[in-house]
Amino acid sequence: MGELAGDKHVKYILCVEKKKDSFESVVMEHLRLNGAYWGLTTLDLLGKLDTVDSNEVVSWILQCQHESGGFGGNIGHDPHLLYTLSAVQVLALFDKLDVLDLNKVTDYIRSLQNEDGSFSGDVWGEVDTRFSYCAICCLAILKRLDLINVEKAVRYIVSCKTLDGGFGCTPGAESHAGQIFCCVGALAITGSLHHVDKDLLGWWLCERQVKSGGLNGRPEKLADVCYSWWVLSSLIMIDRVHWIDKEKLIKFILDCQDTENGGISDRPDDAVDVFHTYFGVAGLSLLEYPGVKAIDPAYALPVDVVNRIFFGRC
Amino acid sequence: MHGRPRTAPKPEDAAASAAKAQKLRALQSQFLSYHHDRIYTKEALDTSAKLLEINPEYYTAWNYRKLAVEHNVKESESSPESVKSIFDEELKVVENALRQNFKSYGAWHHRKWVLSKGHSSLDHELRLLDRFQKADPRNFHAWNYRRFVAALLGRSVEDELQYTEDLIGNNFSNYSAWHNRSMLLSEILKKKEQESYSQDTISKEYEFVLNALYTDPDDQSGWFYHHWLLDQTSKAKAPLLVSSWPVPGSELVVSGNVSLGDHPLSSFSKVTVALERFPVVLYFNQTVEGVNSSTVAIQCTFVQNEDVTWKPFSPQNSWASKVWVGYLDLSGVDHHSSAPHTVEVKLGHHKGIMSSNGLQLSVPFDLSFRVSVKPLETQSSKDEKLVWEEDKFYACEMPIPCLCYDGISVGNKYEPTTSDWQIGTIAEEISQIRNLLAISDSKIGKITLARLLMAHDVMSSPYATKTVHAEEVLGLYSELMKLDPSHSQYYKDERSLVLLQQLLSSGGTLLKHCFYYGGITSSSTHGPICLRLNNQSISRMGAFDKLLWVQMLDLSDNELHSIEGLEAMQLLHCLNLGRNKLRSFTALDPLRCLKSLKVLNISHNEIGLHSIDTTRYLCSASPLSHNGEVIWHGDDFTPEDADVTNYWEASMVFKSLELTQLDIVGNAVANEKFQSFLLKILPKLQFLDGQNLHRI
Numbered sequence A: 001m002g003e004l005a006g007d008k009h010v011k012y013i014l015c016v017e018k019k020k021d022s023f024e025s026v027v028m029e030h031l032r033l034n035g036a037y038w039g040l041t042t043l044d045l046l047g048k049l050d051t052v053d054s055n056e057v058v059s060w061i062l063q064c065q066h067e068s069g070g071f072g073g074n075i076g077h078d079p080h081l082l083y084t085l086s087a088v089q090v091l092a093l094f095d096k097l098d099v100l101d102l103n104k105v106t107d108y109i110r111s112l113q114n115e116d117g118s119f120s121g122d123v124w125g126e127v128d129t130r131f132s133y134c135a136i137c138c139l140a141i142l143k144r145l146d147l148i149n150v151e152k153a154v155r156y157i158v159s160c161k162t163l164d165g166g167f168g169c170t171p172g173a174e175s176h177a178g179q180i181f182c183c184v185g186a187l188a189i190t191g192s193l194h195h196v197d198k199d200l201l202g203w204w205l206c207e208r209q210v211k212s213g214g215l216n217g218r219p220e221k222l223a224d225v226c227y228s229w230w231v232l233s234s235l236i237m238i239d240r241v242h243w244i245d246k247e248k249l250i251k252f253i254l255d256c257q258d259t260e261n262g263g264i265s266d267r268p269d270d271a272v273d274v275f276h277t278y279f280g281v282a283g284l285s286l287l288e289y290p291g292v293k294a295i296d297p298a299y300a301l302p303v304d305v306v307n308r309i310f311f312g313r314c
Numbered sequence B: 001m002h003g004r005p006r007t008a009p010k011p012e013d014a015a016a017s018a019a020k021a022q023k024l025r026a027l028q029s030q031f032l033s034y035h036h037d038r039i040y041t042k043e044a045l046d047t048s049a050k051l052l053e054i055n056p057e058y059y060t061a062w063n064y065r066k067l068a069v070e071h072n073v074k075e076s077e078s079s080p081e082s083v084k085s086i087f088d089e090e091l092k093v094v095e096n097a098l099r100q101n102f103k104s105y106g107a108w109h110h111r112k113w114v115l116s117k118g119h120s121s122l123d124h125e126l127r128l129l130d131r132f133q134k135a136d137p138r139n140f141h142a143w144n145y146r147r148f149v150a151a152l153l154g155r156s157v158e159d160e161l162q163y164t165e166d167l168i169g170n171n172f173s174n175y176s177a178w179h180n181r182s183m184l185l186s187e188i189l190k191k192k193e194q195e196s197y198s199q200d201t202i203s204k205e206y207e208f209v210l211n212a213l214y215t216d217p218d219d220q221s222g223w224f225y226h227h228w229l230l231d232q233t234s235k236a237k238a239p240l241l242v243s244s245w246p247v248p249g250s251e252l253v254v255s256g257n258v259s260l261g262d263h264p265l266s267s268f269s270k271v272t273v274a275l276e277r278f279p280v281v282l283y284f285n286q287t288v289e290g291v292n293s294s295t296v297a298i299q300c301t302f303v304q305n306e307d308v309t310w311k312p313f314s315p316q317n318s319w320a321s322k323v324w325v326g327y328l329d330l331s332g333v334d335h336h337s338s339a340p341h342t343v344e345v346k347l348g349h350h351k352g353i354m355s356s357n358g359l360q361l362s363v364p365f366d367l368s369f370r371v372s373v374k375p376l377e378t379q380s381s382k383d384e385k386l387v388w389e390e391d392k393f394y395a396c397e398m399p400i401p402c403l404c405y406d407g408i409s410v411g412n413k414y415e416p417t418t419s420d421w422q423i424g425t426i427a428e429e430i431s432q433i434r435n436l437l438a439i440s441d442s443k444i445g446k447i448t449l450a451r452l453l454m455a456h457d458v459m460s461s462p463y464a465t466k467t468v469h470a471e472e473v474l475g476l477y478s479e480l481m482k483l484d485p486s487h488s489q490y491y492k493d494e495r496s497l498v499l500l501q502q503l504l505s506s507g508g509t510l511l512k513h514c515f516y517y518g519g520i521t522s523s524s525t526h527g528p529i530c531l532r533l534n535n536q537s538i539s540r541m542g543a544f545d546k547l548l549w550v551q552m553l554d555l556s557d558n559e560l561h562s563i564e565g566l567e568a569m570q571l572l573h574c575l576n577l578g579r580n581k582l583r584s585f586t587a588l589d590p591l592r593c594l595k596s597l598k599v600l601n602i603s604h605n606e607i608g609l610h611s612i613d614t615t616r617y618l619c620s621a622s623p624l625s626h627n628g629e630v631i632w633h634g635d636d637f638t639p640e641d642a643d644v645t646n647y648w649e650a651s652m653v654f655k656s657l658e659l660t661q662l663d664i665v666g667n668a669v670a671n672e673k674f675q676s677f678l679l680k681i682l683p684k685l686q687f688l689d690g691q692n693l694h695r696i
């Protein structure tokens, strides 16, 4: 089995950040804040966050914030919960949450909760349990969960449960691993995991592991590195991660590395990107791969960052 | 980001890409300036359309178009024609965008938004969907949109059910269609009250899915649906009390808060509990709510019914649980007389105890037992160290009284909750799957057979005392471990549950695991009875309904990494979890409920060895899962100088216990610093890792 090419991945991430002129990076420009979260968290997990000028990042992030309090995916783009979460997470990474006008951000998030407990992603009203996770995770990090109706939020998530014990984006929708992470994560953060049928969901999730060792997101689909995160984190939160073969999964992730130029792809020999590089490294972290810092399965931040926030542990 | 091959960039590609990028960048900045200046002219709209055609994920452009629609509709309010053309244009832009990427959240939502304004014909939308769903029958965006359109159209559930049937007919490996079918069918089953109708429907579904299973026995899609059907079939209709402590008719002698050495737990009917906390445990076959002093009536001379508070035992704050406990305060009983007191517990005579789907307790249940308090003797003398060594245990020859609900009369009022149809259906499926497995080695088929067999056992014996199929199921899981080694831990866990069920279900096998503990020198009679399930390759604990009576339990030398469910064992005094695979203190969370626990061995586990804590979110009092219960810093129980910041997990578990003996050696966490922390938060500790602390 190959080894983790950590230094190459660090170089790759720093290099992507500079290569703003490629078509790929222009296409991704509207979600640069997500990209920043993926890249910077990867750097932190690999112990290289200090190669980045935090002041520069923080001041850019603040420029992505709107009057409403929400953050857009980049400067000039509309605010949305997806990017608001990334902004809060990156600030947490740098221990810079104090730059935020707390009331402004939390008012924005609170304003997006609907009568039935669900959350809209922005003022245009798309409802999805992904946004429930964004809102709950953000408010928990900011220690303002009391601002929303948690009970209703939980009830809405539970109403999205499916035949396989998983969760869909709205009631009636099919479950897939990404959505399950959001719902299980939100339930974990609100201390509501008793709503999850852990054995049923755990079995469905462990059956995501296919012959190659990789994980898929739904039955009869291809394995993909990003599911290493979605499936693994969910399995960990419900304490069923021992039901998969960790060694085979590690091998699959390592096989998806570009060992020459750095970066990790969705499947072996595909083109790499920051998204899959993050999910590959985060997956290895959940698998306790040596040399990678531990990541928290619910907050999707390094464990030391989460412990700093909630326990004042340094 | 998906499915692009990794190729070394050729110079000409790089140049082309740069040119393309430049064009797109120009388009984007043009668009953003229109957006910020609120310009909604045709030219501006065209720019956004072009942008979205290239990059449908550019969400701000969708927002912009909504603003533009609102603006332009207002301008042309008088002309329905131009309003229609405005919306038609939006539908066209969405269609173009979906052609580029039909997993675009923004595009689908935009279409929904237009539709919710009352535009486009719903039939047109259905036709469009048919086209998209044919191209990718698993696209969940399209399925979601379909549910949305079907609801707007008021299409019948039956019509949509037919649609899933058609798609499954085309390709049975369509999990999305199976999923939608389960949703539609749940709706139908909920609506139709008539039982025979539901039964017919479910029976037909079994036939339907069986066809798919035969086509490719290794495809998962149909099997998950089959599993769901089994769940619909075997769901016990109404909750049932399957176990309790004390059991009906028992005669108990209680001695309060004294040390093990003085009052050996030398028979099944002698217990040591704090006199203010005599537990009554109710164990149901499913999660119930509504257990309280108005649904459970307690009659006895020393406690007022209203004074008994019933608590659910679920790992987190919840109103529902399978296990409930109420504490009776015995401190008012005359300690100088050993006259027995009769306690009657009546439940289910008033409505209120019900399952999560609203079904009431199936039959009222009365249980009565007698309890006498052992007269207080002079203050207990000395504490003795408990040693978990092989030569300290002696075979138990005492016949075991009835400890669980099987042969004992649980009242003749009991009506079976399982119908002939249920048992018949499961039996039929067992034979169908057996046939299938005769021609294929399908792993998921074997899992299904194992589950069917267990379901059959539970249905034929609601108190789980007859395990007719256990041997066969154990065999199936052993086979599966070989057939599918990647998931061997799953099979091992399932196997452990069956094994425990089998071990504990009959008095005969149970007796083989009961031993006297003979390590107490001052004991004049037999030592306490210990249930020894050590060295059984158990990777998961279960069958707790059979273990409510246990006061001393040896689980050492197993492969446990969790003790979920152990909180039901309210009498537990001594527990040996040595040489298992416990990974963290949060995994010990269930111990927090065991107020009688004094002696604990968790030596030689993996606590402190792992960077990832898999029970971090399953413990009831973690500051990470905001459920209100947490006071972990600076509360009254924690000494100020204890390093709670770094050991909050340990502090959370231990501060609610009054351990006198703890073995923790052989865990990565157990260094000197940690030991001194333990001494601070466990003031009653007498022995740590076998060392007498000489504290008193």
Ligand SMILES: [Zn+2]
Residues within 6 Å of the ligand: A224, A225, A226, A227, A266, A276, B002
């Ligand atoms: Zn992926």
